[in-house]
Amino acid sequence: MSRRFSGLSRRHFMGAALAGAAFGLIPAESAGANDGDDPLPSWAKGESKQAILDFVARVTDEEGKDFVDEEDRIAVFDNDGTLWAEQPIYFQFAFAIDRVKAMAAQHPDWQTTEPFKSVLTDNVPGILAAGHRGLLEILAATHSGITTAEFAKTVDEWFATAKHPRFDRPYTDLVYQPMIELLNYLRASGFKTFIVSGGGIEFMRQFTEKSYGIPPEQVVGSSGVTKYQMGPDNKPVLIKEAKVEFIDDGPGKPVGINRFIGRQPIFAFGNSDGDKEMLEWTAAASGPSFMGLVHHTDAVREWAYDRNSDIGRLDKAWDEAVARGWTVVDMKNDWAKVFPFDT
Amino acid sequence: MSRRFSGLSRRHFMGAALAGAAFGLIPAESAGANDGDDPLPSWAKGESKQAILDFVARVTDEEGKDFVDEEDRIAVFDNDGTLWAEQPIYFQFAFAIDRVKAMAAQHPDWQTTEPFKSVLTDNVPGILAAGHRGLLEILAATHSGITTAEFAKTVDEWFATAKHPRFDRPYTDLVYQPMIELLNYLRASGFKTFIVSGGGIEFMRQFTEKSYGIPPEQVVGSSGVTKYQMGPDNKPVLIKEAKVEFIDDGPGKPVGINRFIGRQPIFAFGNSDGDKEMLEWTAAASGPSFMGLVHHTDAVREWAYDRNSDIGRLDKAWDEAVARGWTVVDMKNDWAKVFPFDT
Numbered sequence: 001m002s003r004r005f006s007g008l009s010r011r012h013f014m015g016a017a018l019a020g021a022a023f024g025l026i027p028a029e030s031a032g033a034n035d036g037d038d039p040l041p042s043w044a045k046g047e048s049k050q051a052i053l054d055f056v057a058r059v060t061d062e063e064g065k066d067f068v069d070e071e072d073r074i075a076v077f078d079n080d081g082t083l084w085a086e087q088p089i090y091f092q093f094a095f096a097i098d099r100v101k102a103m104a105a106q107h108p109d110w111q112t113t114e115p116f117k118s119v120l121t122d123n124v125p126g127i128l129a130a131g132h133r134g135l136l137e138i139l140a141a142t143h144s145g146i147t148t149a150e151f152a153k154t155v156d157e158w159f160a161t162a163k164h165p166r167f168d169r170p171y172t173d174l175v176y177q178p179m180i181e182l183l184n185y186l187r188a189s190g191f192k193t194f195i196v197s198g199g200g201i202e203f204m205r206q207f208t209e210k211s212y213g214i215p216p217e218q219v220v221g222s223s224g225v226t227k228y229q230m231g232p233d234n235k236p237v238l239i240k241e242a243k244v245e246f247i248d249d250g251p252g253k254p255v256g257i258n259r260f261i262g263r264q265p266i267f268a269f270g271n272s273d274g275d276k277e278m279l280e281w282t283a284a285a286s287g288p289s290f291m292g293l294v295h296h297t298d299a300v301r302e303w304a305y306d307r308n309s310d311i312g313r314l315d316k317a318w319d320e321a322v323a324r325g326w327t328v329v330d331m332k333n334d335w336a337k338v339f340p341f342d343t
Numbered sequence: 344m345s346r347r348f349s350g351l352s353r354r355h356f357m358g359a360a361l362a363g364a365a366f367g368l369i370p371a372e373s374a375g376a377n378d379g380d381d382p383l384p385s386w387a388k389g390e391s392k393q394a395i396l397d398f399v400a401r402v403t404d405e406e407g408k409d410f411v412d413e414e415d416r417i418a419v420f421d422n423d424g425t426l427w428a429e430q431p432i433y434f435q436f437a438f439a440i441d442r443v444k445a446m447a448a449q450h451p452d453w454q455t456t457e458p459f460k461s462v463l464t465d466n467v468p469g470i471l472a473a474g475h476r477g478l479l480e481i482l483a484a485t486h487s488g489i490t491t492a493e494f495a496k497t498v499d500e501w502f503a504t505a506k507h508p509r510f511d512r513p514y515t516d517l518v519y520q521p522m523i524e525l526l527n528y529l530r531a532s533g534f535k536t537f538i539v540s541g542g543g544i545e546f547m548r549q550f551t552e553k554s555y556g557i558p559p560e561q562v563v564g565s566s567g568v569t570k571y572q573m574g575p576d577n578k579p580v581l582i583k584e585a586k587v588e589f590i591d592d593g594p595g596k597p598v599g600i601n602r603f604i605g606r607q608p609i610f611a612f613g614n615s616d617g618d619k620e621m622l623e624w625t626a627a628a629s630g631p632s633f634m635g636l637v638h639h640t641d642a643v644r645e646w647a648y649d650r651n652s653d654i655g656r657l658d659k660a661w662d663e664a665v666a667r668g669w670t671v672v673d674m675k676n677d678w679a680k681v682f683p684f685d686t
Contacts, residue, residue, distance in 0.1 A: 205605045216605030228594040236623050251571040262548045262559030
């Protein structure tokens, strides 16, 4: 897979500039990509950007009281609505819809059973009403009886051919440039970056390394049960069963973090109420910690939605962020650029 | 935590020598720790050692047909009996026994209920009969209702005070020196090393980084259910519930590898029938792969056991290894040194 965003190679590249920043030889605003360059060029000058730069400078300053050992610099990111777009429906929904439609002929019962009925009739509100659990039901049903390798292949084929309805581009084009810069900046500062998302773990793993520089083993997500068995050619396979195993959303996120990572993060970014407990868990770290939320405020370049949205509802987590002084990113004003293709 | 065995620092140290080996400038036998040094000094000259050196040389030779990209160099290791000793009982059993005895007064029913009855009466065969599942039952029961942080503390305290009955040393002294050298050699050769063990994930994570240089996020193991909730001081906690979540043993190992790592390993080491499916899964990798078993043949320095042992039984996996030409390490003859404290 692509090493384009590899933390290791980036670290070698940026190490010197960041060490300089840590010791105040270079102002934090300009530490990063290379000598004197801004590590977050797509972030507009402002409170959000400054809060990130200040936090990273604090925890990497070996002389400071807030210094954090490199192995404890764990950063966790939600995916949908935090690292890439999630409108008009979660991208994994779009994938699932295409799969359901392709398999409908063999499943006549789907015509009358939710959430399949809504999928087959393009009833978007009906699909949304099923939420993350509905998505997992659809995934489990549409993927039961196939191997993990076969599933990976269908995901790759979909990403290679499917286009986003509004932008008429591959879905992987809709990643947020400012967040990619943030991921690179954190890795260059000795952080280990993880995805902790309600999305399906095997779906995400097909693009996270190429798109974000996050390898499969640093992706935490929802999952279905898999079963080991000998294949026809006496080669072992893992069969995906029609059973939900784990929902990595809400209170499930700290549980998933503990299970997969085994350390408490000191840096977390989300965008919805499903990230509330992950942010609370990060805020409970013994040392300094950074909690951030992406607030979708830009209907022109992306979308504007929060308290009343079926997708990525930001309500309780927003109130808690304001009350506790967490960073709330105003997409419209804090991001000079949203997508890599924006000019 | 200790960076003593850190792959990164080791890589900087050994990089040059290994690059040399990869291009044949230095014979593989002598590539490693530093210019011309043997990377596996505790391994006796022989087939097992040579098989390891040859495999690593092959997959790291950028000019060769068997070259494997660094991000795909995934190595998985069983823990009990593979990286440290497991006699006279699994070390986690010893920890569990101490916990059960300490809590017995509050659980009168344990006097008559297995596996607790056997634990309280020091009935070792009775305990062993319960196997890994029995151990997990004991762990779940003895640790339910406490937080993950409280559990970590009890494990740390136990390692700091408990002594192995035969060697009268801390249990963490009973790691295998040849395997520590192998872990360091693999990391220095661009491999990412993981533990995939039937042992409890939160128990292992308290010592794997210090003892093996394997961080918590690269430990896959059996686990109990944890629940997120607000603590008394309004600080969130994860409560360990009395419910087994996942048994990372036998067919569970490929499942755990897929869930936590998301890539197929190309290098795997185990020592018992519980590792059979993990080795088969590794052997099914699309490219070259290495499968190894530690055969306990040294009753003097360690222990001698295989087909008829209740702990770490090596029977079916041994037959398959012989039939398929996997590497079977003869501890007595292949290891010049077993424990770090051996002279």
